[in-house]
Amino acid sequence: xxxxxxxxxxxxxxxxxxxxxxxxxxxxxxxxxxxxxxxxxxxxxxxxxxxxxxxxxxxxxxxxxxxxxxxxxxxxxxxxxxxxxxxxxxxxxxxxxxxxxxxxxxxxxxxxxxxxxxxxxxxxxxxxxxxxxxxxxxxxxxxxxxxxxxxxxxxxxxxxxxxxxxxxxxxxxxxxxxxxxxxxxxxxxxxxxxxxxxxxxxxxxxxxxxxxxxxxxxxxxxxxxxxxxxxxxxxxxxxxxxxxxxxxxxxxxxxxxxxxxx
Amino acid sequence: xxxxxxxxxxxxxxxxxxxxxxxxxxxxxxxxxxxxxxxxxxxxxxxxxxxxxxxxxxxxxxxxxxxxxxxxxxxxxxxxxxxxxxxxxxxxxxxxxxxxxxxxxxxxxxxxxxxxxxxxxxxxxxxxxxxxxxxxxxxxxxxxxxxxxxxxxxxxxxxxxxxxxxxxxxxxxxxxxxxxxxxxxxxxxxxxxxxxxxxxxxxxxxxxxxxxxxxxxxxxxxxxxxxxxxxxxxxxxxxxxx
Numbered sequence: 001x002x003x004x005x006x007x008x009x010x011x012x013x014x015x016x017x018x019x020x021x022x023x024x025x026x027x028x029x030x031x032x033x034x035x036x037x038x039x040x041x042x043x044x045x046x047x048x049x050x051x052x053x054x055x056x057x058x059x060x061x062x063x064x065x066x067x068x069x070x071x072x073x074x075x076x077x078x079x080x081x082x083x084x085x086x087x088x089x090x091x092x093x094x095x096x097x098x099x100x101x102x103x104x105x106x107x108x109x110x111x112x113x114x115x116x117x118x119x120x121x122x123x124x125x126x127x128x129x130x131x132x133x134x135x136x137x138x139x140x141x142x143x144x145x146x147x148x149x150x151x152x153x154x155x156x157x158x159x160x161x162x163x164x165x166x167x168x169x170x171x172x173x174x175x176x177x178x179x180x181x182x183x184x185x186x187x188x189x190x191x192x193x194x195x196x197x198x199x200x201x202x203x204x205x206x207x208x209x210x211x212x213x214x215x216x217x218x219x220x221x222x223x224x225x226x227x228x229x230x231x232x233x234x235x236x237x238x239x240x241x242x243x244x245x246x247x248x249x250x251x252x253x254x255x256x257x258x259x260x261x262x
Numbered sequence: 263x264x265x266x267x268x269x270x271x272x273x274x275x276x277x278x279x280x281x282x283x284x285x286x287x288x289x290x291x292x293x294x295x296x297x298x299x300x301x302x303x304x305x306x307x308x309x310x311x312x313x314x315x316x317x318x319x320x321x322x323x324x325x326x327x328x329x330x331x332x333x334x335x336x337x338x339x340x341x342x343x344x345x346x347x348x349x350x351x352x353x354x355x356x357x358x359x360x361x362x363x364x365x366x367x368x369x370x371x372x373x374x375x376x377x378x379x380x381x382x383x384x385x386x387x388x389x390x391x392x393x394x395x396x397x398x399x400x401x402x403x404x405x406x407x408x409x410x411x412x413x414x415x416x417x418x419x420x421x422x423x424x425x426x427x428x429x430x431x432x433x434x435x436x437x438x439x440x441x442x443x444x445x446x447x448x449x450x451x452x453x454x455x456x457x458x459x460x461x462x463x464x465x466x467x468x469x470x471x472x473x474x475x476x477x478x479x480x481x482x483x484x485x486x487x488x489x490x491x492x493x494x495x496x497x498x499x500x501x502x503x504x
Binding site: 030032145146147148149151152154155156158159160161162163164165166169170206209210211212215 | 310311312331332335336338343344345346348349350356360362363364365367368369370371395411415
């Protein structure tokens, strides 16, 4: 019974992690902010360090920290007309530096960098599966409801402003949700898989379709399919699940290049 | 009516625009001319609210322009629209953008909106491109799609930044014929242009700008001295046309 539920949670963790990130992947890819996903997952490092040092709930503290930084990046880029990429790099460096200082202060704690980088889907708990279900529903609801605003925000934010499309609020929610996705997914998926899942399903989808709504759907299907295949091989060959999913998605990507539109 | 009073604009202490006083009545077809770096695009971006106005005032229909822009749209054709060539949008999607701001947050387009967008595409003569991806359109076709977007917003004002930049010669003429038609239907048009031959045929009001306004009057009143002050070394081109 124990091994069964642990496997079910692990599989659901991999599946839901893929779905939640795949919903955002087409927007992240088209806005060319895939580095933001990676940066936010590194920024989470400082949040983790703060939680360790203060002894408070790791997920809650990291979530609050990363969301605040995401908010900071959005506001700073808007108010001071700084390129988002520069702001992200500033916060990324600051958070990593802060994280390392804080980890070194808490000398008694041996931080497992490997699990932070690659995650461990086998450690996913029931409550984390529930968080991932809620997150996936929130993501899908957000994208469905604000599809029009997200579409034009992604196309050209300046012209969206000219035509009075209210992209400010939508962009803010997008950034906060993206931050939440990264924090909640880092434990099960790790930074490497989170970054891959924010890009690969979408670039595969765009090699088959040229319509955003269809690309979102295909991106989700790619994530689901990859979770099944990746999990199967990981279980059969006793290999790390996250890494198997990434390798399978990369193979799918190269196959998708053979598509006439690829 | 657009009224600009005592407008100054600086970037990092460098004066880009100074002492701008300008009144454009409804129904004008105005052209802004001036050399590169004269502040033409800056002036229209200030009118559009894309740049923050720090000194002076811009009134649209008697209302401070930031307030006017909260409830109204100005149809705008940028010189170059920044977009990814692979962006999955059709010409129709881009035209619908002109209506998107009128819909409540989260509302989706209905048949009526799509019909309006198709009518705008018909006006600019590119209905057949409605389903084409924007990355596959030529410069001229895309300009017409952008004009359709500006038209569908039903704004009484239309601002264009060098619309001829991505058009070949015959397309420039047919594009300005279309603009003239829109102007005679009541649209107030402001266009930045370097193409004085075309402007002299179609525009009724010329704004000569080179950091300051050198003139803002009806085209027949412009003389070579004024244009010399505006353009400096570019005078040769202008003498040919005026």
